[in-house]
Amino acid sequence: MLELGRLEDLPVAYRDALTQQNLVPLWPSLRSVLPPNIPQPKTRPVHWAYKALRPLLLEAGELTPIDKAERRVLVLANPGHGLEKMQASSAMYLGMQLLMPGEWAPAHRHTPNALRMIVEGDGAYTTVNGEKCPMSRGDLILTPTGTWHEHGHDGDKPVVWLDVLDLPLVHYLEASYHVDRDPQAIQPGNGERQYCSGGIVPTPAFQRSDKAYPMMRYPWADTKAALQSIAADQPDQEFVQVTYINPETGADAQNILGFYALMLRPRQVLPLPVRSPAVVMHLIEGAAEARIQDETFTLEEADTCCAPGFSTVTLSNRSVDKPAFFFLADESPLHRKLGVYETRG
Numbered sequence: 001m002l003e004l005g006r007l008e009d010l011p012v013a014y015r016d017a018l019t020q021q022n023l024v025p026l027w028p029s030l031r032s033v034l035p036p037n038i039p040q041p042k043t044r045p046v047h048w049a050y051k052a053l054r055p056l057l058l059e060a061g062e063l064t065p066i067d068k069a070e071r072r073v074l075v076l077a078n079p080g081h082g083l084e085k086m087q088a089s090s091a092m093y094l095g096m097q098l099l100m101p102g103e104w105a106p107a108h109r110h111t112p113n114a115l116r117m118i119v120e121g122d123g124a125y126t127t128v129n130g131e132k133c134p135m136s137r138g139d140l141i142l143t144p145t146g147t148w149h150e151h152g153h154d155g156d157k158p159v160v161w162l163d164v165l166d167l168p169l170v171h172y173l174e175a176s177y178h179v180d181r182d183p184q185a186i187q188p189g190n191g192e193r194q195y196c197s198g199g200i201v202p203t204p205a206f207q208r209s210d211k212a213y214p215m216m217r218y219p220w221a222d223t224k225a226a227l228q229s230i231a232a233d234q235p236d237q238e239f240v241q242v243t244y245i246n247p248e249t250g251a252d253a254q255n256i257l258g259f260y261a262l263m264l265r266p267r268q269v270l271p272l273p274v275r276s277p278a279v280v281m282h283l284i285e286g287a288a289e290a291r292i293q294d295e296t297f298t299l300e301e302a303d304t305c306c307a308p309g310f311s312t313v314t315l316s317n318r319s320v321d322k323p324a325f326f327f328l329a330d331e332s333p334l335h336r337k338l339g340v341y342e343t344r345g
Contacts, residue, residue: 123155138220286324
């Protein structure tokens with residue numbers, strides 16, 4: 001391979017002249033931005049244990065009233081990017097959010113796409129563009145770019161959910177902002193009730209609705225039942241996985257990040273394909289193990305881990321008699337749109 005010149009090989013006077021004109025020589029840094037053969041991601045394999053995180057999140061509820069926090073969140077930050085960057089990967093932000101009984105998180109909208117994967121608790125809800133979406137463990141609720149949303153809690157125990165946003169990308173593009181508003185009026189209708197079964201849609205859907213996102217809530221009960229049905233119908237199928245999609249178009253549920261649910265049969269060991277996008281794995285139910293490159297993480301329910309792009313990942317179910325269920329989020333839609341999506345091996 002061609003050996004490139006170093007910055008220090010250039011005369012100081014020449015370097016100073018470049019700096020004065022806001023110029024930078026490419027060749028000394030070329031391999032840092034275009035490494036040979038495979039990217040060199042900053043994203044590292046990381047495991048966030050819910051057992052360790054939860055007490056700190058509840059303490060945040062005692063230390064900071066909701067009116068002082070607006071959103072009471074602990075960010076799951078990847079040290080490879082620097083904790084101050086508050087990102088799990090190059091395009092994904094993760095946060096564990098807490099809502100206490102009787103609290104209301106104010107209505108607003110923002111440019112980053114977001115979703116909520118409910119981790120624990122009942123009685124809370126998210127209102128998205130007037131649609132009231134109940135929040136129960138394992139439910140997935142979308143709050144796409146530009147949609148008004150707020151959270152309320154009518155129950156009697158803490159509710160926690162995992163936020164997944166494309167905030168790092170939108171912030172990098174200098175397009176990130178948010179706008180506040182008064183509480184929303186609740187509108188009749190729920191998207192998940194109209195699109196409740198595969199192969200069946202309401203007749204107006206053939207004309208397409210005027211909603212970019214016709215379905216905001218994906219109940220875990222339906223998703224889990226779909227996985228179990230696939231596993232029973234295809235006992236030899238290695239991958240028992242479903243994709244969260246827009247029920248009218250068949251496209252990904254959101255336009256930058258992809259979302260999936262995966263089932264591991266008892267004692268199953270599943271190597272994932274080596275792919276270009278980073279992936280986040282959140283264990284909804286069961287006991288599992290994730291081997292990411294040379295690191296192995298033991299996962300309990302509600303634990304979350306992250307794997308860089310192009311890394312080897314193997315998931316194992318540690319139970320001899322119960323399935324394990326994962327929620328996955330990755331950057332595949334973005335990579336496909338950019339033309340850089342790739343699999344290896």
